[in-house]
Amino acid sequence: xxxxxLIKNVQSVLTPIRKxxxxxxxxHGKGFRFSFPSYIGKTLSLKTRLLLMINIIQLITVTAxxxxxxxxxxxxxxxxxxxxxxREVLTVYEIAQxxxxxxxxxxxxxxxxxxxxxxxxxxxxxxxxxxxYYFVINDNGALPLLDGGDQLQLAEDITSKILQIEKGIxxxxxxxxxxxxxxxxxxxxxxxxxxxIPQSQYLSPIQSMATYxxxxxxxxxxxxxxFILLALKPLVxxxxxxxxxxxxxRDGNLNIxxxxxxxxxxxxx
Numbered sequence: 001x002x003x004x005x006l007i008k009n010v011q012s013v014l015t016p017i018r019k020x021x022x023x024x025x026x027x028h029g030k031g032f033r034f035s036f037p038s039y040i041g042k043t044l045s046l047k048t049r050l051l052l053m054i055n056i057i058q059l060i061t062v063t064a065x066x067x068x069x070x071x072x073x074x075x076x077x078x079x080x081x082x083x084x085x086x087r088e089v090l091t092v093y094e095i096a097q098x099x100x101x102x103x104x105x106x107x108x109x110x111x112x113x114x115x116x117x118x119x120x121x122x123x124x125x126x127x128x129x130x131x132x133y134y135f136v137i138n139d140n141g142a143l144p145l146l147d148g149g150d151q152l153q154l155a156e157d158i159t160s161k162i163l164q165i166e167k168g169i170x171x172x173x174x175x176x177x178x179x180x181x182x183x184x185x186x187x188x189x190x191x192x193x194x195x196x197i198p199q200s201q202y203l204s205p206i207q208s209m210a211t212y213x214x215x216x217x218x219x220x221x222x223x224x225x226x227f228i229l230l231a232l233k234p235l236v237x238x239x240x241x242x243x244x245x246x247x248x249x250r251d252g253n254l255n256i257x258x259x260x261x262x263x264x265x266x267x268x269x
Contacts, residue, residue, distance in 0.1 A: 047232050054228055055221055062220060066213035074206045078180075081130075081202045082169050085182030088121060089193055096188040114189070118145050130197050137162050137183070138191030152179075152196055162192055171199070 095117050103110040118134050125132055133152040134145040142154040158172050158181070166185040171178060183194040 047229075050232060051225060051228050055225060058224055059217060059221055062213075062217040066210070066217065070206065070210045070213065073209060074203065077202060077206055078199075081180065081197070082182070085180065085195055085197065086169060088125070089182045089184040089195055092117065092121065092193050093184045093186050096186050096193075100188045110188070115145065122146060125195075125197075130201055133196040135194040135196070136186075136189050136191040137194055139163075142194070143191070154196075162194060166192060 092114075096114055099110055099113050099117075103113065122132060122134065135142045135154070136145060137143070137154075137159050142159050144151050152174065155172075155174065158170075158174075161170060161172075162181065162183050165183075167183065169180060169182050171180050173179070178199040180197045180199055181194055182197075183192050185191075186193045
């Protein structure tokens with residue numbers, strides 16, 4: 001008796017579950033699988049789907065244009081700044097050669113004059129928003145050429161790389177801040193002349209442009225949403241009314257007056 005009672009209890013639990021499973025199969029079919037697009041199509045209204053689709057397309061377009069503009073502007077700005085710094089170190093290289101010929105055997109006067117040239121160079125760069133650091137790098141390390149102010153401490157791997165290359169431009173990070181280093185070997189200075197410029201000084205307008213682009217994208221999406229809602233209202237509401245009316249007719253209610261107020265010729269036809 002206990003055995004049969006246990007079997008009946010199990011059957012009483014399994015029977016409702018079996019009925020639910022059979023009903024689920026009858027409604028959806030044996031090969032039913034969950035589909036996200038199908039789920040979206042059944043749960044979202046026509047207005048919401050159109051609004052979502054247009055906003056996504058617009059957001060992708062604005063983001064792509066903004067990213068390309070930012071990338072090209074950054075690339076162009078860095079190239080122009082690199083060319084400027086290369087000209088500056090080359091100018092000091094040429095001036096140092098000329099001054100050495102003028103002050104042969106007068107090393108103190110040569111050093112005084114070359115520092116005046118570098119101070120003038122620093123002033124011209126500062127007028128363009130570029131506050132730099134000036135060094136001579138040799139086997140003794142990095143020697144600052146201008147007194148006063150905070151001095152930039154160059155890591156040993158940076159000085160080693162500059163000594164190895166001797167001429168050119170590199171971009172390195174110091175304490176999490178990126179710098180551009182332009183350098184040229186100057187025999188008269190007994191080392192490599194180096195100008196270091198923080199990248200934030202010449203890339204800050206580009207960063208601001210990226211911020212404006214993001215704000216523009218958000219603003220354009222909001223404005224587009226408002227205009228789309230206003231434009232879709234006279235189109236979607238008649239369709240929803242027709243849908244409701246057809247559903248009532250399908251249920252057998254034939255005494256319905258169809259009164260749809262719209263100026264769209266497609267609906268009237």
